[in-house]
Every structure is written in C-alpha cells, then in structure tokens.
Amino acid sequence: MTPESTRHLSEEALDDVLIGLGSPESHSHLEVCAECRAQVKMFLGDVALFNAASMEWSRNRLPQAGASQPRRVRMHAAFAGWAITAAAVLVLALGVLHQRPETAPTQANTVQPQPVNSEAQIAQDNQLLQAVNAAIGQDEASPIEEYKISESPHPYPKAHSKKRMK
Amino acid sequence: MATAILSTPRIAPVRRPQLESALAERAGVISELDDIDELVRLHRARIRRFVTCSTGDPDLAETITQDTLLRAYKGRAGFLGDCSLSTWLTGIAINITRDHLRSGRYKFWKQLKATAADVHEMASFLPSEAVSPERRMLAKERIRELYAVLEGLSYNQRTIFLMKFSEEMSVDEISEILGMAVNTVRTHLHRALKAVRSKLGAKI
Numbered sequence: 001m002t003p004e005s006t007r008h009l010s011e012e013a014l015d016d017v018l019i020g021l022g023s024p025e026s027h028s029h030l031e032v033c034a035e036c037r038a039q040v041k042m043f044l045g046d047v048a049l050f051n052a053a054s055m056e057w058s059r060n061r062l063p064q065a066g067a068s069q070p071r072r073v074r075m076h077a078a079f080a081g082w083a084i085t086a087a088a089v090l091v092l093a094l095g096v097l098h099q100r101p102e103t104a105p106t107q108a109n110t111v112q113p114q115p116v117n118s119e120a121q122i123a124q125d126n127q128l129l130q131a132v133n134a135a136i137g138q139d140e141a142s143p144i145e146e147y148k149i150s151e152s153p154h155p156y157p158k159a160h161s162k163k164r165m166k
Numbered sequence: 167m168a169t170a171i172l173s174t175p176r177i178a179p180v181r182r183p184q185l186e187s188a189l190a191e192r193a194g195v196i197s198e199l200d201d202i203d204e205l206v207r208l209h210r211a212r213i214r215r216f217v218t219c220s221t222g223d224p225d226l227a228e229t230i231t232q233d234t235l236l237r238a239y240k241g242r243a244g245f246l247g248d249c250s251l252s253t254w255l256t257g258i259a260i261n262i263t264r265d266h267l268r269s270g271r272y273k274f275w276k277q278l279k280a281t282a283a284d285v286h287e288m289a290s291f292l293p294s295e296a297v298s299p300e301r302r303m304l305a306k307e308r309i310r311e312l313y314a315v316l317e318g319l320s321y322n323q324r325t326i327f328l329m330k331f332s333e334e335m336s337v338d339e340i341s342e343i344l345g346m347a348v349n350t351v352r353t354h355l356h357r358a359l360k361a362v363r364s365k366l367g368a369k370i
Contacts, residue, residue: 015359019330019337021352043362047331049296049305050288050312054332057291058215061224 009036018043088131092124198251199242206235212252213259216333220325221263222317224285230266234259249339256333257343260325267321288313308366315365319358326351327358 009017009026016022017030017040030037198204213234217227237258238245245254289309297305316324326344329335337355341348 011360011363012356015356016352018359019352019355021337046308046312046366049292050309051332052296053290053292053306053309054215054219054288055211056293057285057288058211058218060291061214 008033014039085131088128092128095124199238199245202235202239205239209252209255210235212333213255216256216328217259217263218285219313219316219328219332220321221266222285226266230259230262233262237262249342252333253335253339253343256329256335260343286310286313311366312362315362318365319361323354323358323361326354330355 009029013023013026014036017026022030030040198208210231214224214227214231217230218224221227221230234255238255245251249257289306292302292306292309316327319327326340329340329343330337335343337348337351340346341351344351
C-alpha cells in the first residue's frame with residue numbers, strides 16, 4: 001500500500017488547489033510532498049512573471065494617437081478623410097469626362113476599347129484605394145458614440161445589475 | 167428642562183465596526199471614482215492589460231479601456247461597494263468586450279489593424295527586479311510560451327484564466343460577473359490549466 005504522502009495529487013486535485021478550491025486533504029498533502037508543492041510553485045511563478053511583464057508592457061504602451069485625441073480633433077480628422085475621398089472621386093470623375101469623345105462613338109473606338117489594365121488606370125485605381133483606405137483609417141467611430149453612452153440608468157455590469165434587483 | 171434631559175435614559179451608541187469600516191471603505195472608493203484623473207491613473211494600465219490579453223488586440227483594448235473608465239465615471243453613483251472597485255471595473259470591461267465580440271466590428275478591426283505583433287513583445291518588458299539576470303532569458307521564454315498557450319484557448323477559457331490568475335478574482339466573483347455557474351467557471355479553468363500543462367509539458 002502506498003503511503004498517503006507519496007501518492008501525488010491528481011491533475012484535477014492540483015488544478016483545484018491552483019484555482020483556490022483545493023480540498024483540505026490536498027492542502028495537507030502539499031505540506032508533506034515537496035514534488036507537488038514544487039509544481040504549484042512553478043506554475044504560480046510563471047504566472048507572476050507573465051503578470052509582471054504584461055503590466056509593465058501596458059504601463060509603457062502609449063495610447064494610439066487617434067484614441068487619445070479629443071473627440072473634436074477626431075471629428076476633424078474624420079472630416080478631412082472624407083474630404084480627401086470626395087476630392088479623389090471628383091478627380092476621377094473629371095478625368096473620365098475629359099477622356100470621353102464629344103462625338104458619337106464610332107465603330108473603331110467601340111471595337112478597340114482602352115485596356116482595363118493600362119498603367120494610367122492602375123495608377124488612378126491605386127490613388128482612389130489609398131484615399132479610401134486613409135479615410136477608413138481615420139474614421140473609426142468610437143463605440144462611445146455608437147453606444148450613445150449618457151447618464152443612463154444601467155451603466156453597470158449586467159450580472160451586478162441583476163444582483164441589485166434582488 | 168434639565169431634569170428632562172437628565173431623566174432621559176442614556177443609550178450607549180451601538181458600534182458596528184465592520185459596518186463602519188465598510189462604509190468608510192466605500193466612501194473612499196466613491197471619492198476615487200469622483201476623480202476621473204485618479205481613476206485613469208490607478209486603473210487604466212490594469213484594464214488595458216486585461217483586455218489586451220483577453221482579445222489579443224491592443225488597439226481594441228485601448229478603446230474598451232477608455233469606454234470602461236468613462237462608463238464607470240458616469241455610473242459611479244450606482245457603485246454599491248459589494249465588490250472591489252477593480253472587480254467592478256473588470257466587469258464593465260468584460261461587458262463592453264462582449265458587445266464588441268457579438269457585433270461584427272471586432273473582426274473588421276482585426277482585419278484592418280494587425281497589431282498583435284507588439285503583444286508578443288510583452289516578455290521584453292519583464293521588470294529587472296522580477297528575476298535575476300541569469301534567469302532572465304529563461305523567464306522571457308516562459309512568458310512567451312504562456313502567452314502562446316493563452317492565445318490558443320477559447321475566449322471564455324482565456325478570459326476566465328486571466329480573471330483568476332491576473333486579476334486574482336475568486337471563482338465566486340468570476341461566476342457572478344460572467345453570470346456563469348461556479349461549476350462552469352471551474353470547468354473552464356480546468357481546461358485552461360490542462361492546456362497550459364500540455365503545452366509547457368514538464369515545466370509545470
């Protein structure tokens with residue numbers, strides 16, 4: 001018969017200890033079993049290292065420019081983005097109108113259309129895509145606006161709200 | 167008049183130290199909530215860390231952190247002190263994160279900004295006092311491995327793991343905040359720990 005002290009904790013029992021739900025028997029075992037105790041210590045040590053590093057990372061992380069700016073500044077940036085997009089679309093539209101022949105299309109120019117993948121067309125497409133990309137990047141609406149957060153009566157965690165209802 | 171006062175039975179004031187202590191503590195927390203700058207100073211990094219590790223997206227975490235602090239400040243009058251302020255704030259952050267996950271915005275943002283790379287650099291921020299120079303490289307490697315394991319967990323498993331081992335909440339608190347049965351929380355934690363054990367092998 002194996003003595004109680006040398007029979008190591010099962011994985012489940014060890015996990016219960018780690019999550020704070022260990023049985024009295026498990027704690028008694030840990031007092032006499034260096035191997036199981038070392039496993040607990042090793043895990044908690046790794047978690048402590050992770051917590052220290054991640055907290056330091058978070059403290060040193062500078063807020064993103066767009067996220068930390070006042071809302072008015074962000075609104076201006078968003079407006080500028082859309083203005084650039086609108087300007088790009090206008091330039092493209094004018095370009096198309098300028099290239100359109102004033103006379104009715106002849107058989108020749110309907111038979112030989114301008115290649116879709118011409119360098120000029122690709123450059124125009126890229127310009128438009130960059131303008132749209134810039135506009136999207138600057139116009140990420142804050143969820144604060146989308147949630148319409150105000151002095152609402154339910155700003156608390158849902159689970160807690162339930163508890164207060166009791 | 168004097169006689170009337172003298173004849174009034176003197177009742178010793180009932181002292182309830184626990185209640186007084188709780189009220190004083192709550193008053194302190196409420197005054198902390200009243201100062202938005204103090205609230206941000208004390209809790210911003212912790213909430214940002216939690217949401218970043220939970221979602222893997224530092225930019226989303228920044229937005230959610232700001233939303234959390236703003237909501238807490240606006241709803242400060244409703245804080246009853248039935249849990250710690252940290253727990254209350256974490257609960258708000260979790261609810262906001264859930265809203266993001268339910269909507270399509272989260273995936274959209276993830277596609278727009280692939281900024282998870284600098285999350286992997288967390289290990290390099292390990293404070294010098296946390297470990298000796300000889301063990302520093304090994305410690306960094308362990309942090310990276312643990313983060314990699316967390317990334318592989320489901321959202322619930324990862325969040326509950328962080329609530330337990332980073333936010334140091336009890337299983338009961340986690341259960342209450344998430345509206346989840348204690349046994350369900352326990353099951354998630356067991357699965358998360360099993361994953362950690364299987365990935366890190368004999369190291370744990």
